[in-house]
Amino acid sequence: MNPFLNPVFLTRILKSYFRDIDRLRRWDEDTLRSFQNKQLRKMISRAFSTPLYHDIYKRAGVSKDDIKTIKDIKRLPLISKEDFKNYDQQGLIPKGTNPSSLIKVSTSGTTGKSLSIYVNMYEIIMGLFGYLRTTREYDIFWRRHRLSIIGDFAPHTAETGYVKGGLTPNTLFPSVFKNIQWLDTNDPPEKVLDELERFQPDFIGGYTGMLGHLAVLCSQGAGKHIQPRVIASTGALLDPQLKKFIKTTFETDVFEVYGATETGPIAFQCRDKRIYHIMSDLLHLEFLNEQGLPARSQEAGHLVVTKLFGGGTPIIRYNAINDIVSPLYERHDCGIAGDLIDRIYGRDGIRLYRKDGKIVLASSLTSIFSRLLYDLRTSKVREIKVVQHNLDHIDIQLVIDMSADKQGPSVVQIKEVLEQGFKEKFGSEMTVSFQEVESVSRSEPRILSHVDPSSIQIAGFI
Ligand SMILES: [Zn+2]
Incomplete structure (x- = not known):
């Protein structure tokens, strides 16, 4: 049976994720690091049974046993978009994986090059839970509050794959996620605003541009009943002036979530909003400066991502997100375990x-x-x-x-x-x-x- 339609399987993974959603707050640094290493070994093992990685690692002369902890990861070659080009689906998933248990998502083609990766149900739900985790920092609880998420549901986008391919066709999910309203950022802002007015969400998550358009309409007198307690902005850098405008118009708090197609949510701002907390239980990030060396604290570097979960296409030292980001090698005293980002400069594609x-x-x-x-x-x-x-x-x-x-x-x-x-x-x-x-x-x-x-x-x- 296709696991996407199997209620026993889904109930089991949902239960485990309900537990996992809070773990960055529960765990100390040591627990997190040993979890990361355990997950890394699991993912490395999957990568070695995935033809794309198997071939590249073989050419580089690295073996599975060389990689035991996060510190060893530098021994693995970086993976670029080009590397994906020569492989079909079988080449991009671990051997023995049932292709019907996976959904294909395509990365955005904003630089003209797009690529396809495969994700399973675990990854889709974990991506959503990673996102919901960010809202908890602002006292929004998805089982108690109403959440409107404005995604990019044009054909072939990753979000269409994740949500329309994975979440909404499933009969179990509407009852579990009944407090979540999915809206499409490709719709006219007036239409999105009408839907929001009808749903009256406690939380709105959306792309910066759409949030700006909605704020304009509201500042002109529309959407009088939309009073979210907090708004999350994703996708583009939020200009401080625009942030202020959105905040004053909706009379609410605005924070930023940072993510990418291949990984789902990567990092989010905690309440003081000066820095970003990396979801270090889900991802390990590296930052390489223009010389290809690890960036110093607060030095701008190219983002390299390793995903620490999932059963579809492994993402290991993946160098194709193409973002310029600077790390912050300090601790933040707000009680969230994991690594920090100082600043996101933006996409480096063009x-x-x-x-x-x-x-x-x-x-x-x-x-x-x-x-x-x-x-x-x-x-x-x-x-x-x-x-x-x-x-x-x-x-x-x-x-x-x-x-x-x-x-x-x-x-x-x-x-x-x-x-x-x-x-x-x-x-x-x-x-x-x-x-x-x-x-x-x-x-x-x-x-x-x-x-x-x-x-x-x-x-x-x-
Ligand atoms: Zn913090």
Whole structure:
């Protein structure tokens, strides 16, 4: 029988996860470290029986017995997106795994390259529980409170795989998770707002952009009955000004959850919100600086992830999340065990360049776009595409919803705000041109640069 449909199996794993959800608060550091090592050995064993990893480790001359603790992990080669390309499903899952017990999820193709991995029901539920754990820090309990989660449920996204493929078809889950409302971030903000108004959640989790749009609508008088006790933002860096705007509009607390397709939730802000706690019972993170060496505390580095749970595609020293993140090698006194992140700089898939050689991460442009929300209070702009032609010229394509907030700012004002933002980031001599378009392609990066980095002297990140 397909384990996805087996109620005995599901009840068993749900019970074990109810226990696991709080363990970072229950455990001391030693308990956590020995758990990590035990899980690592389990995952390494699975990796060695997975053709992709088996082949790479064999070429590198490492054996299973070389890896006993987290400290040994550096002996394993890094795994890149390219490594996945030559393998089909059989090559990406441990030998002997029943393929019908797995769901395929695809990573986002924002940089043009997407890849598929396979997850089992354990991983899907653990991903959700990892997320629910973050809400407990803010006294939201999913069996007592109502939670609205606004995910990316476009076809082929990981969340569609996790939720629509794993959670919602199952007859057991609606009764267990009856307090959770799933909404789609691809729907118009007005529709999402109506659904929220109907459900009146205690908690709203969503992507930064959608939360901003909802705040704009609420600041214009809509959604009067939406009074969440806390809001969680994921997906993009939350600009401090936008955060303030969302907080004041909903008169509530806002915290950030950091995650990735391949891993589920990675880290979250505890109540003081200056740092992020890594879900160290689920993942081990490494940070490699531009020289490929372990980053020092608070030094920006490329994220390398090892997943410590799951029966689908192993994720071991996975170097393809493509985020720039800095670790914090300190302890935080709030009682959560595990490692810390100091700062998340954003996705490194696409870089734009400034005349002085500074790198502008595409993800840092959200602070310009956010101004439309908190400064102009408009949700007219539904899509933005940015093309950097050269060091002197950036072209911006805008999809404008003319039906939305007719009293709002004019298109001319919108362009002025964007132009000013780009000039502040890139210098006043930058030419910024605009085009209004019907739609922008989903299969292509929203932000791209034609600047050849080898033609300039690189001078670090801005
Ligand atoms: Zn803390």
